[in-house]
Amino acid sequence: MKLLRQFQKLxxxxxxxxxxxxxxxxxxxxxxxxxxKLLSPANFGSLDNLYFYLQSSIIYSVGACGFYFIVxxxxxxxxxxxxxxxxxxxxxLLSKQFGYIxxxxxxxxxxxxxxxxxxxxYIKLTIPSMIVTVGLMLIYESAAYYVAGGVKQVLDPSMxxxxxxxxxxxxxxxxxxxxxxxLKYTRTGTYCYAIGSNEYTAKIMxxxxxxxxxxGFVLCHLFVGVMAVLSVSYGTSMTATxxxxxxxxxxxxxxxxxxxxxxxKYGTAIPAIIIGEFIIAIIFNGFVALGAPTTVQNIVxxxxxxxxxxxxxxxxxxxxxx
Numbered sequence: 265m266k267l268l269r270q271f272q273k274l275x276x277x278x279x280x281x282x283x284x285x286x287x288x289x290x291x292x293x294x295x296x297x298x299x300x301k302l303l304s305p306a307n308f309g310s311l312d313n314l315y316f317y318l319q320s321s322i323i324y325s326v327g328a329c330g331f332y333f334i335v336x337x338x339x340x341x342x343x344x345x346x347x348x349x350x351x352x353x354x355x356x357l358l359s360k361q362f363g364y365i366x367x368x369x370x371x372x373x374x375x376x377x378x379x380x381x382x383x384x385x386y387i388k389l390t391i392p393s394m395i396v397t398v399g400l401m402l403i404y405e406s407a408a409y410y411v412a413g414g415v416k417q418v419l420d421p422s423m424x425x426x427x428x429x430x431x432x433x434x435x436x437x438x439x440x441x442x443x444x445x446x447l448k449y450t451r452t453g454t455y456c457y458a459i460g461s462n463e464y465t466a467k468i469m470x471x472x473x474x475x476x477x478x479x480g481f482v483l484c485h486l487f488v489g490v491m492a493v494l495s496v497s498y499g500t501s502m503t504a505t506x507x508x509x510x511x512x513x514x515x516x517x518x519x520x521x522x523x524x525x526x527x528x529k530y531g532t533a534i535p536a537i538i539i540g541e542f543i544i545a546i547i548f549n550g551f552v553a554l555g556a557p558t559t560v561q562n563i564v565x566x567x568x569x570x571x572x573x574x575x576x577x578x579x580x581x582x583x584x585x586x
Contacts, residue, residue, distance in 0.1 A: 285530025289523075289539040296543055300550030308553035319429070321538075321545040322436040323494040328520030328537045329443040330487025333480045334393070335521050336460040336528075341481070342397040343382060344488055345513025346404035351375045351492035352502040353408050356417040367423055368493060375489020376482055378404065383481030387474045401510065408504035418501040427497030439490050444534045452479055491517070519544055 301309040327344060334341060351374040358366030378400075386396045425431040447453035455476045458466040467473055496502050523540025524533040551560065 285527045285532035286535060286539075288530075289527065289532070289536055289543075293539060293543050293546065296546045296550065300546065300553060304550070304553040308550055313549070317545040317549055318542060319432065319498070321541040322432065323491060323498060324516045324544070325520055325538045325541040326436050326439045326494060327488055327491035327517035328524065328541060329439060329534065330484040330491070331517050331521040332443070332447075332524050332533065332537065333456055333483045334477075335518075335525060336456050337477060337480055338460055338463075339386075339393045339477065339480065340397070341382060341484060342394060342511060342514060343378065343401040343404055344485075344517060345510035346401045346408065347375055347378045347485055347488045348492045348495055348513050349502060349504055349510050350378070350404050350408040350411065351489050352496035353412045353417050353504060355492060356419050356496060356502060357411070359419065359423045364423060364425075367419075367426075367497075371492040371496070372486060372489035375492060376486045379482040379485025379488070380478070382485065383478035386481065387478060401508065402506075405504070405506045405508070405510055409506055412502075412504040414504070416501050416503045419496055421500075424497050424500060426493050427500065432494055432498065435490065435494065439487055440534055440538065443487065446483065447533065452476070452483070456480060516541070516544060 297309060327348070331341070331344065351371045354374040355367045355371035358370035360366070362369075382393075382397055382400055385400065386393050389396060426435055447456070455466070455471050458469065458471060459473055459476060463473060520537045520541040523543075524537040527533060527536035527540075530536075547564075551564070556564075
């Protein structure tokens, strides 16, 4: 308890106070790393392992940055995973004709178009975003299966530069910098926070809430399109599936977004997303190294996430899924 009180005092320190959130995140990462390293020293935590964890975590971090734009407004989207699948397939198909331009523009433009459709239907139908996007998820899954012709789409080896360093790291950090700039230096970022804090007050202030929500969905899925580039380049192929199986792709980016929301009060939302996804990768791979069943991994990972968010987050007005 004494150590905890000493750590809490860092908040008021003139120099270290501004880095309190980052220090807390670093300590969390070290704690989980140390636990799994002690439990499985031979199979976990080598430099090569850590590099692998980073390579996989930055993919989800980009998606989490996109998710952040709508989550801070109290919205949700179940079609993220379906978008990754559909945009990846479109990007792979176009890459066969236009090379890297086809891959990048195919994924990003397809993702952005899906965001526009999601936002427009949410506004026009005036029903909760979760309901709208569940229906759209089913449509996008079917569209992906149709576009792919029911066949696995494999990215040509000459087109896989964004699946390894430095290509993936450069693309991911360009997305991180863009997200941070939008949130800090544009009206869009200010309006997202204002709507999330109190939508009624935001309307009184003259903010066009519906237009801003549309912009939020577009930005969300633009970054999901970038995530699709990284995902298909890293995995080298994409298979279309139906029956809501794409939903599993939603939750790892969402967990990173939770870190961003939780640490927003320390002014470190985007770094929190990046480090948070790295922590999640450590936990996932730690359980793999231990040979734990998938059910145990999910239970403990979910419990750890809830504990982290409960400890660090303060209730935010408007943080209700709409």
